[in-house]
Amino acid sequence: MSCSKVGGSCCRRAVTLTVDDFGFVKTNTDEGNGIKRFTWTNANTKSSAQVITYGAIITSLKFPDKDGNVEDIVFGFDSVEEYQSVKNRYYGATIGRVANRIAKGKMTLDGKDYTLATNNGANHLHGGIQGFDKVVWDSYVRGNKVFLTYHSKDMEEGYPGDLIATVSFELTKNNEFLVDYKAVVTKPSPVNLTNHSYFNLAGHGKGSEELYKHQFTVNADRITEVDSTGIPTGNLPPVSGTVFDLRVPKTLGDVINKVPNAKGYDHNFCVTKASSQELAFVAKAHHPPSGRVMEVYSNQPGVQFYTGNFLPETDVSQGKGAVYKKHGAFCFETQIYPDAINHPNFPKVVLYPGEEYHHSTVFKFLIEN
Numbered sequence: 001m002s003c004s005k006v007g008g009s010c011c012r013r014a015v016t017l018t019v020d021d022f023g024f025v026k027t028n029t030d031e032g033n034g035i036k037r038f039t040w041t042n043a044n045t046k047s048s049a050q051v052i053t054y055g056a057i058i059t060s061l062k063f064p065d066k067d068g069n070v071e072d073i074v075f076g077f078d079s080v081e082e083y084q085s086v087k088n089r090y091y092g093a094t095i096g097r098v099a100n101r102i103a104k105g106k107m108t109l110d111g112k113d114y115t116l117a118t119n120n121g122a123n124h125l126h127g128g129i130q131g132f133d134k135v136v137w138d139s140y141v142r143g144n145k146v147f148l149t150y151h152s153k154d155m156e157e158g159y160p161g162d163l164i165a166t167v168s169f170e171l172t173k174n175n176e177f178l179v180d181y182k183a184v185v186t187k188p189s190p191v192n193l194t195n196h197s198y199f200n201l202a203g204h205g206k207g208s209e210e211l212y213k214h215q216f217t218v219n220a221d222r223i224t225e226v227d228s229t230g231i232p233t234g235n236l237p238p239v240s241g242t243v244f245d246l247r248v249p250k251t252l253g254d255v256i257n258k259v260p261n262a263k264g265y266d267h268n269f270c271v272t273k274a275s276s277q278e279l280a281f282v283a284k285a286h287h288p289p290s291g292r293v294m295e296v297y298s299n300q301p302g303v304q305f306y307t308g309n310f311l312p313e314t315d316v317s318q319g320k321g322a323v324y325k326k327h328g329a330f331c332f333e334t335q336i337y338p339d340a341i342n343h344p345n346f347p348k349v350v351l352y353p354g355e356e357y358h359h360s361t362v363f364k365f366l367i368e369n
Helices: 207-211 252-258
Strands: 003-005 015-026 032-042 047-052 057-064 070-072 106-109 112-115 138-142 145-152 163-171 176-185 215-218 220-223 266-271 280-287 292-298 302-306 317-319 322-324 331-335 357-367
Touching (some): 032 138, 032 163, 047 163, 057 357, 215 302, 280 302, 280 331
Antiparallel strands (some): 003 015, 032 047, 047 057, 106 112, 138 145, 176 357, 220 266, 266 302, 292 357, 302 331, 317 322
16 A cells, blocks of 8 residues: 655644545446545644545544544544445545435426435435435645545536536644535536535444533524425424424433434534625534544535434444444535425525635534543
């Protein structure tokens, strides 16, 4: 396995960036692609992060606890073959062209009806059968930042127009992991990118026992109401007086079994923010036993809070030497509201030629004793 410094003067920075090989995958053609892995290391704080070009996936995030013990806090695998297997449930992946669900895989855009690939029962989920999580992205490096690009062709998974997506990643000296998405299109098309990392601040293999000890805060006074299949009804009920009121911290173990008609949280929260384009505080997770804290900031109007309800209970998945089971991790997926293309009262999801989609998210890691 080859490894080299990239970014020129990175060795003089608090955070260093290296690249190595992470296997080889076949594409839809007869050609194959070598997969690159990028590793940021913050020697001052003993923190690190890794991203691969397959699926623009975050494979590892390691941070110390209050006693200096380092743990990997995201689900993932040790090989690209495992990321291509059925046991991968979007672990760490970049999601597109549209994150979350689109009802019945149907949409009407400028008077024309479109049928998208359906891969979640009758619904379209996370970009379809082969979304952005299952393709090889091109890459380049600028300074300490890695840029991954993907060209989604006209009618791929049913979406109109060519789309060029760029996602950049960077670990800063202040233990902030920055993810920035941009996209342009040649025809009007819905665009809603996100990252689907599964977090457990106690450590990726610590399971539900430790996840239930997490305290969660979400800066939202409304949610998107959903039906039994997870499709929004169009209603945006207030969270006040419900189990969805996470405006002050709640310990997950105290509330997860009170979520109505569900096995836990899997809901879009409507972020309370002053400006539609500026970064705002979205959510916070705190694991008191370790002291680890993750704060999320974004310019997106929503965040999907998911508590791993559909992870296996008995037929367990294994990754990076750990067992992954139901309620073993949580996700904060910053996004435009689900199924926005079919709800005129939801935030704008259609991107037009000449416009640029821009989505910024900051995952900030701290220690609280």
